[in-house]
Amino acid sequence: MIRKTMIAVSTTALLATSFLTPAWAAESKETYRLLDLFATVFEKVRAEYVEPVKDDELIEAALNGMLTSLDPHSSYLNAKNAKDMDINTKGEFGGLGIEVTMESGWVKVVSPIDETPAFRAGLQPGDFITHLDGEPVQGLSLSEAVDRMRGLVNTDIKLTIRRNGNAPFDVKLTRAVIKIQTVRSHAEGKIGYVRITQFSATTDTDLRKHVDQLKKDIGKDLGGFVVDLRNNPGGLLDQAIAVSDDFLEKGEIVSTRSRKAEDTQRFNAKPGDITGGLPVVLLVNDGSASASEIVAGALQDHRRALVLGTRSFGKGSVQTLMPLGQYGSMRLTTARYYTPSGRSIQAVGIEPDIKVLQSKVEPINVPERERRAEANLRNALANPDAKAAKPAEDAPAKDAPAAKDEEKHGDAPPVIKMGDPAQDYQLARALDLIRGLSLYRATAN
Structure with missing residues (x-):
């Protein structure tokens, strides 16, 4: 109790000593007045809030409020969160494998990390996470939301996702140790x-x-x-x-x-x-x-x-x-x-x-006899060097994807496998472009 009293009494002096140089302090009486206001509010909350509150939680909330009001990327990290960030930059941490920010009170996905629970569940940049295990995220700070998404390895969490203004859908993810192969x-x-x-x-x-x-x-x-x-x-x-x-x-x-x-x-x-x-x-x-x-x-x-x-x-x-x-x-x-x-x-x-907008690459299974070709024209001249190819029967291609049931309302959208040119349209276009550039380079030399 003595320690807490000393903290409250010395708040203004401590902040003034920490953040104000003597030259600036002499020119800024208004700053001292505002720091007095902070100390007054701090003490009233401690003394009169309906439930007991911890000093460190109040100070952390005040620091986070000050920093997050500047821009979406400034924030205060307590000792635990600072340690988590250090682990993250070294390439290994626990959680869902998702980079997030805050927008209009919602948690917004910046991007999922490859081969993590979030990636495999099909989360996409721009998705909004509206609920965690059924509890709304509005009212939480970004660090609080991230803390709730973290947890013991092999435990589950349900995320409610809203994408492109469509109906929200739920995704269940299992927390894992995220080892990043960058x-x-x-x-x-x-x-x-x-x-x-x-x-x-x-x-x-x-x-x-x-x-x-x-x-x-x-x-x-x-x-x-x-x-x-x-x-x-x-x-x-x-x-x-x-x-x-x-x-x-x-x-x-x-x-x-x-x-x-x-x-x-x-x-x-x-x-x-x-x-x-x-x-x-x-x-x-x-x-x-x-x-x-x-x-x-x-x-x-x-x-x-x-x-x-x-x-x-x-x-x-x-x-x-x-x-x-x-x-x-x-x-x-x-x-x-x-x-x-x-x-x-x-x-x-x-x-x-x-x-190039992303699209899923799928074969169009047009029967051979419906495809436009010289060989399919009546009385077409035969090739003197080879036997005319016999048109294929009207049958689906061997590798054609099986028909899928219509998606149910509220289900997660299908996932495009990035890195596979058979499904990844942007990559397929990039590969074609490289082939063209390589060919041009070879002929130019």
């Missing part, structure tokens, strides 16, 4: 496909390993690379710079401009393109945010890659994690970043060079 790759014929799911501490090193392996697997016939940044919510700035540098020989990658002009920073590429100058197509969508947009903006401005897909998320701000000792840390927006041409993408995003 880079994955495979060969698509003579083209290297590389997917970067986020930018953690090992992303640049992993990317170089995957590119080297693709060079060995495909060999001298390697025609180019598709780099997939769709649903990549961002991550570490230094890793975005390093990944951009991997594809550039020279020039500016990004600049960050803060409140003070003298704090402006510019980051430039060093010689060395890990692809050897091969064509690159970069895939983005509205789940590509922050560090992903740094890479897309740099390669687009330098004409090093063609950007294909849909407009990116538009997060053009930089957050700095500031330690607060035993009390955790705060994440504060300290700068905006600009692409090499000097454009800010804050709230506007990266507009792709070639806009």
Whole structure:
């Protein structure tokens, strides 16, 4: 009780000492008055609220309120949340595997992380999470909502999702330890496909390993690379710079401009393109945010890659994690970043060079005799070098998908398997584009 009393009595003095320099304090009596107001409200809540409240919870709520009122990305992290963030940036954490933000009181999905419970359940960028286990999220802070989504491994949680203004539907997810493999790759014929799911501490090193392996697997016939940044919510700035540098020989990658002009920073590429100058197509969508947009903006401005897909998320701000000792840390927006041409993408995003909306690729099973072909015309001349092909019977193709029942109201929409060109229309278009660029490059030489 003595400790709590001392905290209440010294609140104004403590805040004034912590946040005001003597020179500024002398010029700002109004600031002292407002800090007195805070101390008065704090003490009245402690003494007269209908139920007992803890001092640390009140202070945390006040700090979070102050920071979240600035922008959606500034926040206070108590010691537990700060530790969780540190684990996250190192590439392993527990939960559902989903990057979220807050919009109009709802939790909004920025992007699901590949091969996680959220990804496998089909959650998409732009989805709104309205309820957690039947309880509305309105009234919760973002950190509170995230805390409720986390929990013991192998426990279930029900999320209510609203998508594109349609009827809400429920999705049950099982919490898991999320081990993030930030880079994955495979060969698509003579083209290297590389997917970067986020930018953690090992992303640049992993990317170089995957590119080297693709060079060995495909060999001298390697025609180019598709780099997939769709649903990549961002991550570490230094890793975005390093990944951009991997594809550039020279020039500016990004600049960050803060409140003070003298704090402006510019980051430039060093010689060395890990692809050897091969064509690159970069895939983005509205789940590509922050560090992903740094890479897309740099390669687009330098004409090093063609950007294909849909407009990116538009997060053009930089957050700095500031330690607060035993009390955790705060994440504060300290700068905006600009692409090499000097454009800010804050709230506007990266507009792709070639806009391609996502669609599910499905074969159209037209019977052979209904297809337009010279061989099907009456009295068509025969080919002298081969026997005329006999039109196929009117039967469904062997690999045709089975007919599906009409979706029931309230069911989750079907999931498109990203990374599989048989289903992923954007990837199929990117691969065709690389093939064309590779062919043009070969004939030009």
